[in-house]
Amino acid sequence: MINVIGLGYIGLPTALMLASHGVEVVGTDYNKELVATLNSGKTTFKEDGLDELFADAVKAGIRFSTEYQKTDTYVVSVPTPYDKFSKKVDACYVVAAVKSVMEICPKGATVVIESTVSPGTIDKYVRPAIEANGFVIGKDIHLVHAPERIIPGNMVYELLHNNRTIGADDKAIGERIKEMYASFCQGDIVVTDIRTAEMTKVVENTFRAVNIAFANELAKICRHDNMDVYEIIRICNMHPRVNILQPGPGVGGHCISVDPWFLVGDYPSLAKVIDESMKTNDGMPDFVLNRIYEIMKENGITDVSRVGLYGLTYKENVDDCRESPTLQLLESQERHLAAPLKVYDPFIEADVVPNQYHDLDAFLADTDLVVIMVKHTEIRENMDKLTDKVVLDCHNICDLPKVYHL
Ligand SMILES: NC(=O)c1ccc[n+]([C@@H]2O[C@H](COP(=O)([O-])OP(=O)(O)OC[C@H]3O[C@@H](n4cnc5c(N)ncnc54)[C@H](O)[C@@H]3O)[C@@H](O)[C@H]2O)c1
The missing domain is CATH 3.40.50.720 (NAD(P)-binding Rossmann-like Domain)
Structure with a gap:
């Protein structure tokens, strides 16, 4: 047994x-x-x-x-x-x-x-x-x-x-x-x-974290000089030996956002690329928050309570919100003493954060700027409901008139 x-x-x-x-x-x-x-x-x-x-x-x-x-x-x-x-x-x-x-x-x-x-x-x-x-x-x-x-x-x-x-x-x-x-x-x-088994598991997740960080860093560079990161990655990936991942609003869950730190903790003077990569990924929710403020300004949205985060989980179509980028963003916003943003996630039934909605239509009715933090199938299937909204699409999944990217 x-x-x-x-x-x-x-x-x-x-x-x-x-x-x-x-x-x-x-x-x-x-x-x-x-x-x-x-x-x-x-x-x-x-x-x-x-x-x-x-x-x-x-x-x-x-x-x-x-x-x-x-x-x-x-x-x-x-x-x-x-x-x-x-x-x-x-x-x-x-x-x-x-x-x-x-x-x-x-x-x-x-x-x-x-x-x-x-x-x-x-x-x-x-x-x-x-x-x-x-x-x-x-x-x-x-x-x-x-x-x-x-x-x-x-x-x-x-x-x-x-x-x-x-x-x-x-x-x-x-x-x-x-x-x-x-x-x-x-x-x-x-x-x-x-020992080899221990190391392989941590290395696998570290490989993923470093590659995600590379895409996230490209998104920051491209934003700085107004270049289209998605078009650049698409073209680069046509090279036979290049396969760049997509940028995103951060990394959560209990693997990629955690395990690479073990190597930084154990080998601080050696694990330099890993350390910087983890910091880059951990910095993404703050980067999104800055984008929110920029986009609010550009669109004359002065009331932060009209901004809504779509998605609370750390990835699409699961109900696990441990270490999620949305939670990290809300924590950061709280440190800035700002009123909490609205949040909605179809997979989270319990109330885990303030201003949380449990119905997509009610959430959208109270929101002018929608930030797509998680690419749940639900939002992909309800893009028509976003046509009159300002959208910050952190995953490059929507084709709408008023859409902003990372
Ligand atoms: N979640 C993932 O996607 C994932 C993927 C691969 C590996 N892992 C690894 O798998 C391990 C477990 O992760 P998880 O996500 O399942 O964790 P979890 O928090 O979902 O589950 C752990 C369970 O262990 C129970 N528990 C803790 N200490 C106990 C004890 N002394 N006796 C009896 N029960 C105890 C807890 O009550 C909890 O139900 C971690 O090392 C994690 O890094 C997780």
Whole structure:
């Protein structure tokens, strides 16, 4: 039986995927409310195909509990934020979960860390937490790192089709865990050592952050001298070896806006490009805010309460607003002591910010300048409702008379 610890955006779909492919699974989370919701037959977030996967897993016998289980395999998928001051990974959730596992697990168990960690984290924090219980790693307890690559919005497809990396001390243990993932994963699964697996995951997200920062920097340069960044990128990308990403209002979520900081924190004198890239991306919500003030001035809009931000989530068509550019922009605006802007997002039902709307038409009726922060399908399908508005389109998705860009 596999005990999946942490049933959030990554742990839940992983547990469901294993269970629906014939593996006996118990999902454990210390959040009682979350476990009660799952036990009442409901999923805890919106994701394409998740409800169907949940139904299959329940039929196959998955159980959810707040208790850790006595078993031979644990998959730990708990948060790994970064320390805002040192920029280093904050491994406290992983260490706490591993300590709880150690209190109950039998000798011979394998602990798989799925959480994203910086290279060396497992050596520095996880091994001591295991050894503190008197266990000998490699004899009493086996350690594996299996970082996850899936993207919210396409999780179910990517769980089935992405390639994966497994890092293990012992090749045979790595191969056994590879078999476990191969129960559902149709991609290639590479087995390597733990430190390499740790580094690859962080490097993958850093690669993406640096490339996004390049596009964002181009947007700033082009704005400074009134050039069309989208036309320039379009033409550049016709070069056979150039593939520039699109600029945007910033980066959010718990991967690309977080993981690259681990390298800056651990290698401050070496990770220069990464440091600047992260600062560039983090500066985008402020850049958008300045654009808002410029556009208001140009259009004679004096009342900030007539400005509305479309989208609160960190990317399109998901309900996750952690670290989102809209939240960053609102925070920055609050620091400038300005009245909060109006906000609307079709995916966010709870009230998470002031001046939040829950209906597109009501939001638009109270707004003269609409800022498209997130390119949800809903707004793409309702472009006709923006024809009499001033629009700041941060994603270059609309073809309207009065549209501004980054
Ligand atoms: N969200 C993503 O898109 C994504 C993608 C790839 C990798 N990751 C990585 O996966 C890991 C998990 O991220 P997430 O987005 O699923 O986090 P999350 O916050 O959505 O979920 C984590 C869950 O763990 C539970 N938890 C925390 N400590 C616990 C403990 N000691 N015992 C039991 N339950 C505990 C929390 O209650 C929560 O439900 C992170 O390292 C993240 O960087 C995330």
